[in-house]
Amino acid sequence: MANKQWFWQPKHTGEAAISEENVPVHIAIIMDGNGRWAKKRALPRIAGHNEGMKTVRKITRSANRIGVKVLTLYAFSTENWKRPKLEVDFLMKLPEEFLSTFLPELIEENVRVEMIGDIEQLPAHTKKAVQNAIEKTAGNTGLVLNFALNYGSRSEIVHAVQSIMKDVEAGKLADQDVTDETISSYLMTGHLPEPDLLIRTSGEHRLSNFMLWQLAYTEFFFTDVLWPDFSEEHLFEAVKAFQKRSRRFGGLSQ
Numbered sequence: 001m002a003n004k005q006w007f008w009q010p011k012h013t014g015e016a017a018i019s020e021e022n023v024p025v026h027i028a029i030i031m032d033g034n035g036r037w038a039k040k041r042a043l044p045r046i047a048g049h050n051e052g053m054k055t056v057r058k059i060t061r062s063a064n065r066i067g068v069k070v071l072t073l074y075a076f077s078t079e080n081w082k083r084p085k086l087e088v089d090f091l092m093k094l095p096e097e098f099l100s101t102f103l104p105e106l107i108e109e110n111v112r113v114e115m116i117g118d119i120e121q122l123p124a125h126t127k128k129a130v131q132n133a134i135e136k137t138a139g140n141t142g143l144v145l146n147f148a149l150n151y152g153s154r155s156e157i158v159h160a161v162q163s164i165m166k167d168v169e170a171g172k173l174a175d176q177d178v179t180d181e182t183i184s185s186y187l188m189t190g191h192l193p194e195p196d197l198l199i200r201t202s203g204e205h206r207l208s209n210f211m212l213w214q215l216a217y218t219e220f221f222f223t224d225v226l227w228p229d230f231s232e233e234h235l236f237e238a239v240k241a242f243q244k245r246s247r248r249f250g251g252l253s254q
């Protein structure tokens with residue numbers, strides 16, 4: 001980057017800045033702690049989800065600003081359908097709500113919206129809003145904002161295996177050509193680089209069926225901060241931890 005006066009200066013002496021080199025290309029985030037945030041304030045869970053949505057907006061801007069190329073956000077898992085119907089109904093309105101205010105800004109900022117997960121099982125209104133955002137931003141060349149929505153990693157792998165078998169049976173693929181790369185390319189993230197950094201908020205240390213294949217070499221960053229409280233500073237802290245670790249490995253890892 002030519003601009004030497006970069007976007008972030010340490011506030012205190014002794015605090016390191018983010019290096020312009022080695023910014024993670026792809027950051028994936030499990031946005032946990034919205035319900036807990038609400039409970040702490042004696043508010044309904046949906047208030048936490050609403051606040052969490054505001055954080056999505058802030059973190060998208062920050063990631064774009066530091067030059068992240070792909071930001072994958074786990075918004076709704078296939079297991080989340082088991083939650084109370086009123087909560088699910090509310091969650092399914094969030095994509096529309098988010099996009100009705102934020103889509104113009106995403107277009108302005110050259111962000112491309114994408115989605116992984118089963119779009120077909122979403123309510124029609126949710127599907128329409130997401131598809132519209134994908135279409136309206138399809139030509140954008142900046143940050144890819146990839147929502148994992150009705151997503152489950154094992155089901156994604158099952159579908160990939162089924163497609164591979166179909167292509168083998170049809171003679172489009174020889175069975176000896178089924179490699180690590182083949183499987184990667186049949187996943188819904190086939191066109192994207194694998195995540196360099198995974199962040200999970202709210203103190204849980206599980207993958208919860210998120211990108212199991214794609215996270216094989218990813219650095220993990222866990223924080224106790226609840227997703228609605230997660231700020232640009234917290235994101236930078238995760239990026240700095242990532243940079244420190246990758247400097248230590250000196251490119252000898254994998």
Ligand code: V07
Nearest residue numbers: 031049052053075076091094095098130147
């Ligand atoms: C959701 C807010 C963030 C915290 C996690 C749960 C609640 C943004 C979206 C979204 C999805 C697709 C899209 C645009 C926006 C979203 C759900 C939940 C289901 F194209 N936040 N957010 N979707 N939460």
